[in-house]
Amino acid sequence: MGRYRKCIYPKLSPDFEALLSSEDPNLIIVGVIGKSLFEDCNKLAGFNILDVAPSLLSHEAKEGQITFYHKPGEEILFVHFETTFDNYCVEKLLHEWINSGQFEQFMIFNSEVKTRFARSLLFATHICHVVVLVETGHSFDPFYLSLFKSMKVLREKHVAKFLPKMAKASSLPLLLGKEARLCCPRFIFFFENFPDEEGTGKEDISKFEFQVEDNIYKMLRNDFIIMNNTAQSLFSIPGNKRFVYFNTDKTLREDPLIKSIKYLEHTLNLGVFDEEAEMDELRPFTNFGKPINHYKNEDLSDVFVEKKREFMPLLRDYAKEALEVGFDDSLSKFKGKSHFVILSNKQWYETFCFFHKVFITNAEDPNFDTSDLDYKTYLETFQTIINVDYDFFASCCDPGLKKAISHYNSAKVQHYGFAYHKVLLDESINVYRKNFQSQEKQHINERIIRETCENIWRQGRQQCEYFSLRNNPCVLPKHSSHDLSDHSSGVVFVSTCNCGRIQGRREDPYTIYQANFEFYQILYKNCGSCQKSLKIDVPVFTPSITDYRAAEVADSLANMTLNQPDETQYLSQPITASQGSHENLSLVSVNAINRIDEDSSDASLNDLDQDEQHVYPSADTATIYRQPSTTEYLPGMVHNESPQGLLPQFSSWSLLCVGPSSLYSHSTGLLEHFQSGFLSGANYLLPWDVQVRVKNPSNFENKSNDRRGAYRKKGAIMLKIFVGCEYECPRGHRFIMSSPDKVLNGGSGIIKDSGSKIVMNDMPLYFSCPCRTAKNMVAQLMRVHVVTPKANVNVLMEPKIRTGERNLTFSLGLSQPAKLSQSAYWILRLPYIYQGEEGPITPPTEVPSNNAGLFGCLVGGMFKVVEGEEDDL
Structure with a gap:
């Protein structure tokens, strides 16, 4: 036919030098690899592109030889591989091994044959858009399944680590992307023979091809060789195009x-x-x-018999699609995200040469060495991973090996983590050492045991072990999940609802949404007290578009802090502890707090819908200093280094008014029907006596006798506020602390401790629970209880949590302190897990009482008292 030109790599003919130095991106690369029964090793006979019959070609076949074929003006460049799967090449290799005395047993030789073929095939999947796998028979060889699985492990575990680094460090084009390949190549299965027992009509052939396609697709899907996301697949097959072709020309190889x-x-x-x-x-x-x-x-x-069936129209259809839109064989939510690139001819040839050195040349050089540990590990473990069956058969030939592997397989648990795997492996090694027969092969056999057990564990027994937010591993079998909520540690905790009335069992959370919002919403639907409680809402993200997303917080933005108002505008003097058991606070008018900077944004929580179930701060105190984004949300929680203008998707806090102050009786404490799970004697709030000067005496004239919690004294007003810092352990035990290092003990019913110790000092975020368990449980500060006095004052709350790790300070996100109504019982529920832009902060597993504050604390001075107006009563 004389229309296709060819040359053997790396000696390029003048025509190919001109072609592969072009800057035009117009070539679709088609790799041809597989099996051949003939001495010429040519697998293109069925493509109808050869000048003469293969038997007349003046060509010397050689394992590892690569030939380029191209027709001037055509968009397809064929890359033809001669491998150890070609009969001529494998026979030649076998004679070489026998003549050199290298051949000892078939398994070793077979391992070498598979390894060499796998190198070529893995190389082809990185430099081709389409790979045609040629089979000499008329049925799919199931041997390919284990080979494909091993190659997929190699690519995910090793190639994906070293190849992008090496490509980026070289002069290769950045268009290769993070996958460092042209695309996830499509495979076409070409069968040179059609079964004699099948009909030869057009419909008969098409029906048989469709049946084979279905069978191949099911096998590849069942073994996870092809997946919904082609980025994780070794190769892909199209969902709406033929990918199996049977040659029906009986004269294909006729001399x-x-x-x-x-x-x-x-x-x-x-x-x-x-x-x-x-x-x-x-x-x-x-x-x-x-x-x-x-x-x-x-x-x-x-x-009118139809003309001969041809393969090239199918291949040209693939090439046309690649040139026009590229390949996108991903499914479901991954659709539209597939990587596909057509390089210029020059760039592709440079990539081909570089990858040939990485995958073929260096691997076959026994003297090659590299400083890249990932690449070095790949070269050392390639043959072991490809030839898993070799280790299996080798273990069957030695009683010690057989007993060792049998011991490992006798594990009673179905799935287990690395630690248990290590224990089983050490036990198996000891079993072998008691039964081994050959001292000379002991080291080799122990390596085989380790590698075999490793494969057994990873291929079906490996536990996921993805850690939860509380540092517990997922106990499910190894699985890839893009939704963290799919994980489960099997650990169950007991936690209390927002208002403290009921308790429920919660699964170990894997997302901040589960930890701080979803669980409390579930309890909210089952707790009448939560539903009836009035609440102050904190600002959260409100989207204005459907495709909103998490903001990418850059390092420079992460160092910016929220525009915090000057605290001096709230108090005429700082809060300081007096000599006695009370504090001396100066009162200022609420109007002083409500002054708003005219230059600030007018967005406020007053814009939110209000109903009888909610109490919101005034429009002034809730003013947000910057219009929040409605297209991007804060990926973590609000803290001192969060960028301005971003709000979280949901609130991790809860601030409720559960009822009037009369709900609490200091003589009986917090009763079980009102607050569940409190330890005996640790269920009392602490009285906090506050002495303040009266700036507006007229507000308090003739009112001291009928106001609960306040009385006049020489121009000042004495307030009694009940406060409590409540801790909760994973078993649901709750207790109040009387000081930063002491759990409340109110067994006698008389509480002598003052609330000033917990108000003015930093309270630890975590503390050892006094409950009696075999293992000391770490309790976490989960609620702050406040019973406000029946006096013409407002209690302002501005909680700040400083974590020990990363030294972040978390807050409600309000631009002004929350104003608690008078003569009411308020409960602030704190976050279960704290998370910044860098990820969640894991709670400690053990907290010494003498330095509990090192792991985080509630910053002291969270309360401020201001004078109210008459309509505040």
Whole structure:
């Protein structure tokens, strides 16, 4: 035919030098690899692109040889691989091993054959858009499944680590992306023979091809070789195109010389030249070109036989799609995210040469060494991963090996983590050492045991072990999940609702949403007290578009702090503890707090919907200093380094008014029907006596006798506020602390401790629970109780949590302190887990009482008292 040119890499002909130095991105790369029964090792016979029959080619086949084929003006460049799966190459390799005395047993030789083929195939999947896998028979070889699985492990575990680094450090184009390959290549399965027992009609052939396609697809999906996300797949197959082709031409490999000799003999024997017969040989089908009356009495269905089936139209259809839109074989939510690139001819050839060195040349050089540990590990473990079956058969030949592997397989648990795997592995090694027979092979066999047990564990027994927010590993089998809520540690805790009335069992959280919001919403629906309680809402993200997303908080933004108002505008003097058991606070008018900077944004919580179930801060105190974003939300929680203008998706806090101050009786403490789970004697709030000067005496005239919690004294007002810092352990035990280092003990019913110790000091975020358990449980500060006095004052609350790790300070996110109403019982529920932009902060597993504050604290001075107006009463 004389239309396709070829050359053998790396010696390029002038035509290919010109082609592969072009800057035009117009070539679709098609790799041809697989099996061949013939000495020429050529697998392109069925493509109908060769100049002459393969048997007449002057070509010396060689394992590892790569040949380029291209037709000028065509968009397809064929890359033809000669490998150890070609009969001629494997026979030649076998003779070399036998002649050199290298051949000891078949398993070792077979391991080498598979390893060499796998290198070429893995190389092809990185430099080709399409790979045609040629099979000499008419059925899919299931051996490929184990090979594909091993190659997928290699790519995920090793290639994905070293290749992007190496490509980025070289001069290769950045278009290769983080996957460092042209795309997830499509595979086409080409079968050179069609089964004789099947019908040869067009419909029969198509039906058989569809059946084979279904079978291959199911096998590849069941073994997770192809997946919904092509980025995680070794290769892909299209969902709406044929990917199996059967050649039905029986003369595909017929020797033209033998055919000519037979034809000559036939002609000589006849002694005459049949011109009509000669013309029939040249016709595409019988009676082609003859008048219709010539075969009017014949069956037309037999006369008009279709032309020979061809493979190239299918391949050109693939190339056209690649040039126009690229390949996107991902499914479901990954659709539209597939990586696909067509490099310029020059860039592709540079990539080809570089990858050939990485995958082939360096691997076959016994003296090659590298400083890249990931690449070095890949080279060292390649043959072991590809030849898992070799280790299996080797273990069957040694009683010690067999007993060791049997011991490992006798594990009673179905799935387990690395620690238990290590214990089983050490036990198996000890079993082998008691039963081994050959001292010389002990080291080798122990390596085989380790590698075999490692494969057994990873291929079906490995536990997920993804850690929860409380540092517990997922106990499910190893699984890839993009939704963290799919994990489960199996650990269950007991926690209390927002108002403290009921308790419930909660699963170990894997997301901040589960930890700080979802669980409390579930309890809210089951707690009548929570539903009836009035609440102050904290600002959260409100989207204005459907495709909103988490903000990418840059390092420079992370160092910016929220615009915190000056505390001096709230108090005429700082809060300080007096000599006695009370504090001396100066009162200022609420109007002083409500002064708003005219230049600040007018957005406030007053814009939110209000109903009888909610109490909101005034529009002034809740003013947000900057209009929050409605397209991007804060990925973590609000803290001192959060960028301005970003709000979280949901609130991790809860601030409720559960009822009037009369709900609490200091003589009986917090009763079980009102607050569940409190330890005996640790269920009392602490009285906090506050002495303040009266700036507006008229507000308190003739009112001291009928105001609960306040009385006049020499121009000042004495307030009694009940406060409590409540801790909760994973078992649901709750207790109040009387000081930063002491749990409240109110067994006698008389509380002598003052609330000033917990108000003015930093209270630890975590403390050892006094409950009696075999293991000391770490309790966490979860609620702050406040019973406000029945006096013309307002208690302002501005809680700040400083974590020990990363030294972040978390807050409610309000621009002004929350104003608690008078003569009411308020409960602030704190977050269960704290999370910044860098991720969640894991609670400690053990907290010494003498330095509990090192792990985080509630910053002291969270309360301020201001004078109210008459309408505040």
